[in-house]
Amino acid sequence: MGLAPPRARYRGGSTRRRNMTNDDLHERLARWWDDDADTYDSSASHAGTDPVEQAAWRAAVLRALPPAPASVLDAGAGTGTLSLLAAELGYTVTSLDLSPRMLARAEQKAAERGLQLRAVVGPATEPPSGPFDAVVARHLVWTLPDPVAALTAWHAVAPQGRLVLFEGLWADPSTLGRARREVTRALRSATGAHAHDHHGEYDPDVTASLPLASQTTPQPMLAAVEEAGWRRIRIERLPDVEWARRLAEPPVIGALAGRPQFAITADA
Numbered sequence: 001m002g003l004a005p006p007r008a009r010y011r012g013g014s015t016r017r018r019n020m021t022n023d024d025l026h027e028r029l030a031r032w033w034d035d036d037a038d039t040y041d042s043s044a045s046h047a048g049t050d051p052v053e054q055a056a057w058r059a060a061v062l063r064a065l066p067p068a069p070a071s072v073l074d075a076g077a078g079t080g081t082l083s084l085l086a087a088e089l090g091y092t093v094t095s096l097d098l099s100p101r102m103l104a105r106a107e108q109k110a111a112e113r114g115l116q117l118r119a120v121v122g123p124a125t126e127p128p129s130g131p132f133d134a135v136v137a138r139h140l141v142w143t144l145p146d147p148v149a150a151l152t153a154w155h156a157v158a159p160q161g162r163l164v165l166f167e168g169l170w171a172d173p174s175t176l177g178r179a180r181r182e183v184t185r186a187l188r189s190a191t192g193a194h195a196h197d198h199h200g201e202y203d204p205d206v207t208a209s210l211p212l213a214s215q216t217t218p219q220p221m222l223a224a225v226e227e228a229g230w231r232r233i234r235i236e237r238l239p240d241v242e243w244a245r246r247l248a249e250p251p252v253i254g255a256l257a258g259r260p261q262f263a264i265t266a267d268a
Helices: 022-040 051-064 081-088 100-113 147-157 175-191 219-227 239-248 251-257
Strands: 071-075 092-097 118-121 134-138 162-168 231-237 261-267
Touching (some): 022 100, 162 219, 219 261
Parallel strands (some): 092 118
């Protein structure tokens, strides 16, 4: 997952609901990602088809995860980009996602490549029992309605394991940030590139229910990880991934569209 979110406000490690129950929100998110399944892999970054970016992600995974054949839960696996990469590296992979259609694409791609993964449909707060040696999530935590609850649930199924979060600072509410997004959209349209990586954007009331959607620093996510009981929390920036993303775009678009990406790791 990797939608650039509209603005919302983070409030500590808790979730603010705005006239929606947890079930309602999960249902709307599942429908949104089901609708996105048909076109999600049209982005090379989503599909993992750009060889330079794939190599950069391979390096990041090998740095962050324990050695294969460790058992790994890929939370918010989507169409399986990270799951398939981990399986190719020899990990035992369980793919969890709220969207049945996204997971169906992951299973199809795994079959085409002769890879094994276990697919589980469900919210991030209800992972399979494990135990797992690691829980990994790429571009997911910002879109969780209750990140602390999910991180706590992952801790429970990896009681002696490792947490790996690949994330970015997607929100930039400044005037400069808004101008950069508009210029990027115009340039992509003029060059025939995709204006968006997704079929649309979340409805504003959905975005407003996501505590981490508007983070402009990693600090709120680090606080959520700590609140969930994870320890020895580390963070590193991913300049190789950022560089690979820039190379995949026309030069001006790559410079304008790039956002800081980082890895948070922690131990149970």
